[in-house]
Amino acid sequence: MTLHGFSSKVVCKEFHLTLKGAARAWFEALLPGTIINFTKLACFFLTQVMASRKMRRPAAYLLMVKQRDDESLKSYISRFDRECITTYDQDEKITLAALLGGIWPCNPFMTEIAQRTPTLLREFMDHADGFINAEDMLLALTAPR
DSSP states (O other), X not given: OOOXXXXXXXXXXXXXXXXXXXXXXXHXXXXXXXXXXXXXXXXXXXXXXXXXXXXXXXXXXXXXXXXXXXXXXXXXXXXXXXXXXXXXXXXXXXXHHHHHHHSOTTOTHXXXXXXXXXXXXHHHHHHHHHHHHHHHHHHHXXXXX
């Protein structure tokens, strides 16, 4: 929604339509009469909502993301991807190194990776997807009925 070109009064009244989640909850909790113009609303918004946003981390942070002993490869990669989103200076080589370095050493997938180490992130993901699919199929076939 674009509110450019409208008066301050209209922008103040319709601003809440652009908000989601915590920002919307904050706005709805404001007491009536708190906001007298858009400049004051903008100031409140920046100090209350923007200050509480998640800080982005350097890509080197990904080197600390490790697969847990009881975590499947699928869960680890999903968690790693969520952490990747929080980084600001992503580099494919660092991301791939962090991803490989974070896999639990006793994971059977490491045997496959040791035979042919991927040099591209896409290559790793394709290989991991094949392994995860095979692992999921084996679990489905051996699960009690």
